[in-house]
Amino acid sequence: MWFSKSIQQTLEELHADTGKGLNDNEAAARLQQYGHNKLTARKRRSVFSLFIAQLKDTLIYVLFGAVVITMAMGEYIDGTIILLVIIINAVLGVIQEVKAGNAIDALKDLSAPKALVKRNGTVSEIASEMIVPGDILVLEAGRFVAADVRLLESANLQIEESALTGESVPSEKDANADLQDGNIPLGDQVNMAFMSTVVTYGRGLGVVVETGMKTEVGKIADIINQEKEEKTPLEKRLDELGKTLGKIAIGVCVVMFGLAWFQGRDLAENFLTAVSLAVASIPEGLAAIVAVVLSIGVTRMARKKAIIKKLPAVETLGSVTVVCSDKTGTLTQNKMTVVRFFDLTDQEVELKEKENAPSDAALLLSKAMILCSDATFENGEGTGDPTEIALLRLGDQLGIDRNKLATETKRKDELPFDSDRKLMSTIQEENGKLTVYTKGAIDNLLDRCTMVQHNGEAIPITTGHIEQFKKATKNMSANALRTLAAAYKSLDGLIDHEEMEKDLVLIGMVGMMDPPRPEVKDSIRQAKQAGITTVMITGDHKDTAFAIAKDLGIADNKKQAITGSELKRNPDGDRQLTSYRVFARVSPEHKVKIVRAFKSEGQIVSMTGDGVNDAPSLNTADIGVAMGVTGTDVARNAAHMILADDNFATIIAAIEQGRNIYNNIKKSVIFLLASNVGEVIAMVVAILIGMPAPLMATQLLWINLLTDTLPAIALGMDPGDPDVMKQSPRSPNESFFAHGAAQRIIIGGIAIGLLTIGAFWFGYYEHGYSPYDKQVPDNIHEYARTMAFMTIICSQLFYSFTFRHSVKSVFQTGIFSNKYLVGAVALALVLQLLVMGLPVLQKAFRLQMLDLQGWIYALGLGIIPVVLSEILKLFKRMNKRSTP
Template identity: 65%
Template structure:
């Protein structure tokens, strides 16, 4: 049992030096030996299982019944065609499911937890799956433990282990403790940390002693599959819509069957026709198209730095009207930069990535900042707090050799930072001499320091000195600079933490700023044009927060800023009445964030909230869209979020909203197109049979048309290029009907038009040979000609009509005729397949068609473009009316 052994024994067992860690070569070898550090998931379905699952649908059962009936009737070609349709539908479904599964796996890999490890003497962040036994893991607040560890170093460290022990109170950890009882319960193993638990306070280091299924959580989980596939609200609505339309279609088909039976037609043929019409009229492709469009859209969003963890978030994105954003790293570059420092020698400006001249006092200040830090920065990559990284880079800018300094200085004690003291202290040994370095809030340092460095030597700290430091602090704060003071103290012997922060010698302070991201200002303006209000919520000071917000166009006056303390002074009614007046919330706690989000939602707003820390999880859960930071975000924040930003950029949120709106619009286009086409088929069949005519389309033709329009054109519409003007529209009401803004009327009008043109083409097929559909004893070739005209016209109308569906107001030339090559390709392929069917003797006979004459082709060409032309004229009318 690792917890019963000393740290030295564990290190010897795994043959690892904690100061260096494993080498990359050794880690690779151990990964091959022990396997990936992950729990076994549910076995993936085979392609055969996926294929069989696609056949388990009541519509498919109806088609199988139709196959048996046609075989019994001796219509073998019809039976083969229906079977081909069934198989093609199933193959398309399997392909879509595999594609969606691959997309989800890719997203899971991107969003997987990370682990900080020390390898080859360098601290780096790696995927938790490649952690191996013997790895040295570095733990900090808000990070999930990536493997079972024997702790080798702890500093005020606490771990929340309720997932394993059921204890809601975090467990304190002590690396130096050795437990003698091998039966010690998990909750009492104070020198160990376990996979999937969460560090809630302090920091530590540990050696990985077990990974994957060998961990404690692995032992109690034979199969863990935390990701369950659930239908989104949109998919559920469309599924219900499909069922409703299906019931109506079946009702119409039963009516048709009843009417044709009363008319004395061939019952077997009419039954097959009715079944085929029912299948053709039910948009069973809705759910599949929504799934594939969502998966493609989400994958594309991930390429643009927005990982959607929950598909319903895509729908909600289109309705967001308030973005609550953290300041640091999201609105700013998350690259704290020291712009100036101050000692009693004066204020000195610092230019980043340039060699700056510095006095000995300035270099001592930078040295103290470096040695009182837990951050690292190597080869352009840093770990730790951005403020501390900025202080390391200050040393680089002042010409200090950090590597040599860290090699010659050994930390032998520390007093970790906490929010009450707002200080951090380290005890460092250099060539036998001991020095305490303390950094933190300048106000706190002024209270505990007794001396100040002046002209290279310590002198007593006077009120005049304190006034100088207070004035320069206020001056820097007015420039939106964050200030941080530093002090030191030589000591003769090792002292405990409580003694470190006494009799300090004040060195000076630095002024830092996290500059605004250059692209954020334009994104804030774009969001404003889209009816979206941007709000800053930060723990920073009020004036600093407002200064950044004002630069970015989020706030106009200081009256639009409020602090957490000021929120507490308002009762709920007063706060609710004033909340729309505020654009900046400063010095807020996690409770304040939740209160802000809930109050905004109570006003009917759809709220997006960003966060990166453990304490942000409640507000991320409370928001309609919780957005976690992918770079600086803790694992718990990512776990509570709906979306993860891989670049921690506010502009990405606005971009994701734009993409979310376009994805929803694309789904809507595809659905309205499907309903329009299916309605046209039903109308053409219902009206002609009601009039006592022959059916304008036979069963196999209906099934073919259904396969054509329910697949490639609809999916291509779902993959349409985004409308560049979508952010000029107001946010969509989440309760808005799917057929709002005239979409329902367009579907009905389009269906009636396509159905009417199909009926006219059927009539013309009789007319050009001197007959009418009302005539009896019409030659078979005339009927075949009429059906061929109806068949070709219906498909042409639907394919060309897809072009008109790309935008409800803009013409096809405004959106770009060739800007959606998928749709152009789908239309071209559809027309080519139609020519193949009518031109190849075998398929011509199978579908009961014949080659059209010149007039017939002219009629198909003219009638096919009528829906597109009329739709374009209607859109022209709408544009003129809006002008």
Template identity: 65%
Template sequence: MWFTKSFEEVVADLDANPAQGLSGEEAKARLQKYGPNKLKGKKKKSVLQMFLAQLQDWLIYVLFAAVVITMIMGEYVDSIIILAVIILNAILGVVQEVKAGNAIEALQKMASPKALVRRDGTVQEVDAETLVPGEMLILDAGRYIAADARLVESANLQVEESALTGESVPSTKDATQIHTLETPLGDRFNSVFMSTLVTYGRGEALVTGTGMDTEVGKIASIIGGEEETKTPLEIRLNHLGKTLGKLAIGICVLIFVVALLQGRDLAEMFLISVSLAVASIPEGLAAIVAIVLSIGVTGMSKRNAIIRRLPAVETLGSVNIICSDKTGTLTQNKMKVVQYFTLQGETSVEHGAPNTATDEAILLAKAFILCSDATYDKQTESGTGDPTEIALLLLGDDLGLDREELQAGNKRLNEFAFDSERKLMSTLVEEDGDYTVYTKGAIDNLLNICTHVPENGQIVPLTEAHKEAFAQATERMSTQALRTLGAAYKPVNSVVSTEEMEQDLVLLGLVGMIDPPRTEVRPSVQKAHQAGITTVMITGDHKHTAFAIARELGISESMDQAITGQEVDEMTEEAFQQRVDNFRVFARVSPEHKVKIVRALREQGNIVSMTGDGVNDAPSLQAADIGVAMGITGTDVAKGASDMILTDDNFATIVSAIEQGRNIYNNIRKAVIFLLTCNLGEVVAMFITLLIGWEAPLIATQLLWINLVTDTLPAVALGMDPGDPDVMKDKPRAPNENFFAGGAGIRAIGGGILIGALTIFAFWYGYYEHGFSPFDDAVPVETLKNARTMAFLTLVACQLYYSLAMRHPTKSIFQVGLFSNKYLIGAIVLGLLLQHLIIGIPFMQEAFSLHMLDLEGWITVIILGLVPLLANEVMKFFLRRRRNVAEV
């Protein structure tokens, strides 16, 4: 067992090279041997299993019963048609499920975790799935460990292992320890395990197990996969479908009772009632929502927003406050040191050009380089680590320091890792037998622990005048939107503890760095403002620095809208909650402040989106309605706590995601309202005609056909409607708003009644055209077929054409673009072609009891079919006119 061996033995057994890591070729070879570093997921359903699952529905059971009854009655054609509809509906369901599954798999691949490794002598970030035994794994705070590994080096390393051991307190790791075979998992301090979290310090480890060969893999082999859960949107739709289903079944039972009292053919009425129940219940809602969500979310991922939890799509439409970090999200995340300050004065830094530097400046740059975990390769112009630390490394290059030589000649013996409370990082290094502590961090915190400064070549006590000089330099840089960072050092005689490292230091100076705003952010802030969304900046930077950037981006107008974390602490909770909506910039905040800000905003009834990238951002990401993690700079913890991940760390992507989320929700709503309107039209037509004693205007097979053609094709096509370019002109949607808000319910009822009434009129006209009335007793079979054909074609035409009107509640079909949704046009054309096929092919015509119409009949069907669309367009015209008058 690896934990019982020294790391020298582990290196030998794994044929590893800790200094260089594996070569790229060797890593590929081992990947072929050991397989990808991932746990085996729940076995995917086969196509046959998915097909059978589509048939496991009580409505389908009723239809199967209808098939059996019709076969017993000798109505074999009806039996075949009903069976064909069942099978075709199941096939469509399988196709949708496969598409949704493929989309989700693609998203999971995009959101796969990363790991830092040393390969070919350089530190690289790779997909965790490519890790192999013998890999040199680099561990830092905030990153999930991607494989089981034996530590080679550790510095104040602490790992939270509750997922494996149940212990909530992080375990302190020590690479030098060797354990016995009986040592329990939680006490193996020289090892780290997959899916555990580095909470503090750093380390290096050799990968010993990947995939199912890890401790987590052993658990995964015993435990089954998680049950799939439905989103709140799907639950709401299922509830709606069941409620409507109960109403529809009640009406159908009533129709059957009426038919019984009227002395109609019970077998025929049973089939009609069952078919009407199936046709009137929107059982396709869940499938349509699944496919619309999967297509929409996949589209969002292509625009750099990965949705981790589907309910987030619904919540996006209600967001009215975006809390955003500054660095990397609102700015370019490309820090550059443009000034540095020592007691000799301020000096500007020229990039890519020779800079004359004093000894104090050289020592300042040296402190920053040796007190850093970042790397940067000048050849490839790429690095790892925080952009601020990379900028400090580049300062050394600008001042002519040889970083590789410097780092090779200084061995790090100890470190006091950075944390958000101290806002400091310290290292103890040894150079030619001399020991030196280097510390970097916030200048305010450094001033509290420094006692001396270099002045005129001498180390002198730190005076109030010196402190004032540093304070003024910090203030000047901050007003120029520069981020400041200081550095200090002290020679020591021997190895000292972490507590002793940050005492009695010599303050060297500070640097001013700038991270310019992203050019696309200001238009996005304006777009969000137009949509009723307020942008709030939350940052750890100085108040003046933060406000300067916020003012440039249009987030804030006056300094009164900026507040610091300290000022927040000085306010009572009630006072802060009352005033929180007035602030646009929160500066010098801690992770605890972020949670407090989010909660206060939510207490005021806001729906809040919050961005974060660090370990300590996880609580605020979870506290927000939408937690947004940075995909590039974000830690695995932040990503795990988030609802959405930005693959480009860009604020503009958040606004774009809200816009897309609104459009996705609107598309789902269109499909739902369309289905309900069509189903209501069928129920109205059947119920009214049977109630007044007429023959049924539609037979069972016709109802099932209409259900298949109109419920599937146009509804899915509406769900794929292109986004409304004006959607961001609307205010955020209330989170408890239902599908029928804003007059949608009235339009659905009105549309359903109109479609039903037109179908009844077409049925009557089919009699009238042949000189009969639906009230007549002795009516030729051809006349009844003609009337039913008129009703059948009119109902389908009304529904197909009406789908065009559903694309926008107020815009005309020409304003949204008649042909802008090619899927919908295709669905309508296909639906009309299928109608012509079943009426034009003699066998199909006979199967559906249809009759070829004359010219007058066709003209009537076309005119009646266009009425709901035209009526809706006229209504929209008056709605637009009334809105324009109200705006004037």
């Protein structure tokens, strides 16, 4: 039991070194010995079980019954074809599920948490699954604990362990606690930290003692296996739609069979036809196609640095109307650089690239910033907050030896940064003396300072001094500089935390520049064009925030900016919040208030966040967006989407992709419904008017196989509309059949059905017969059915091109711009020719090769739905242009 062992015993047993950590060779050897640090993943269903699952459907059972009846009647070819179609459909369903599963697994890998580890003498961030026993783990607020660790150091460390203990209150940790009782429960093991728990406050250092399934959380439950795969709201709606259509189709087919019986037709043949029509008319491939399109879409988004954690987020993305974004790192480059500093001795000084003779005040200011930091910066790479990294680089620029400073000082106590205090303090021991160093927001620090550093000595601070600092702050902020101040005081001995940040000596402050990302301005302009409002939320000074917001085009009037303190005094409550575009000096609880204010107006809100305290606002937002680079594990876990590059432009790109994914799903579904309606109309109308059935059971199933897979999936992979961001956001309550979709289903279905009947009639007419003649040779029946068969397939395949856009012509979208659709249609036509041309298949499907006139008619009739669609689109474009 690791908690009962001393720190020294633990380190010796694990052969661990707190100073350097493991080297790469030792880490690799231990990884080989202990395995990857991850919980056993849920076993993927076998291909066989997936195949069997495809067959568990009422309509498939009916088809199996039809196979038995057909075989019993001696129609072995028809029975074999129906069986083959069932198997092929099932195989295609398995392929789609496997592809969707692989895409989701890849996304889980992309969003896996990282851990800070000391290896080869430096601290670096690595994937948590690469952690091994003996690794020295750095624990920071906001990070998940990557493995079970025995704590070596703890500074005000608190860890939320409710996943293990059920206690909602964070546990206070003490690395030096001596626990000898071997029966101490997990919640009382204060010198341990456990995998999957969350550091909520303070910092710590620990040695990894257990990984993977040997951790406490591994013994209790496999967290990943507990996650239930739920269908998205869209998939649920389509499921319901499929069931409704199924009931309607079965009702129609029962009526059709009744008519056939009443008309004295061959009951056995019409039974098979009715069953096949029921199967063909129900878009049972809807759910699979939606899953494939979603998985393909989110994989594309991941390549563009937007990792979707929860699939419903894809649907919601297309409806976003407000994007609330952090400034630092999202709108800006997150490359803070100190460009100016201010103190009473030197006043305001521009920091040049090389400062040959920095003043004592500048050195003291920089020293205070370095000693009051948890960041690291070595060999051009840093870990931790970008602001703190910039302060370390300032020390290097001024010639301060940080390694020497680290050996000459020792941190004895600290008060970590707090979003309410906006300060961080440490107590350092140097040459036997104790000193408090505090850094933070100048407004908060001024209230705690009674002295100020001037000409190398501390003097009482006056109103004039305070005004000088405030004037310098305003000047820096007006130039879009972020300000940060530092103070100190000498101690006679350790004091409690309440006294730590009182009666300080103000040293000075620095101004840092984090320039906007060059691509953000265009993204904000694009968002505005798409009906999306961009709101900046930052902890920076109001003037700094507004200066950047104005430059980016977020705000054009300073009245559109408000601070957190002004929010508290807002007499109108939440009513006026939505009129602001810049929220400065805000705390995390303000973020929740801002989100709720926008949502109360019916807006769909996206909110970015990176800290522990951002989790509530990420949960409250319709789309919570976490930073993948600088964000904490807690924020990433609470979010719906993770930005792998922390870039605002990626959010807008993701919204664009989300809109296109939804539109692609809609294209596939509407195409399927139009095609199926056409098949139903062709069969029912022909029988109602006393004609023979234009299509046989096996032919219906073949049509369904071709059109419900290749073109439908290809439409789901459409490159998307380049003008999609010129449209207003879609309402989340918008009907799936809005914007003329229902009209396209009805008009297209009727056209396809009637054209099929017309081609069927022409097949008789071409040979001098009528479908109503009683004495018609079998070969003429086969020819007429071949005409209907070829016409309905051509109609559906050609018609698929018109679904790429509801208003634009196929020539505007580009006939060949969707290579998947072109390939799908070409492949479907080749397969159709094989069925018609190969003697074995020709006999099996009871078809004939068409003559030249038949081919001309079949292809010509197949183009008519496209022409009708183009005429309707032309009227839509004309109406759109004439509408003011």
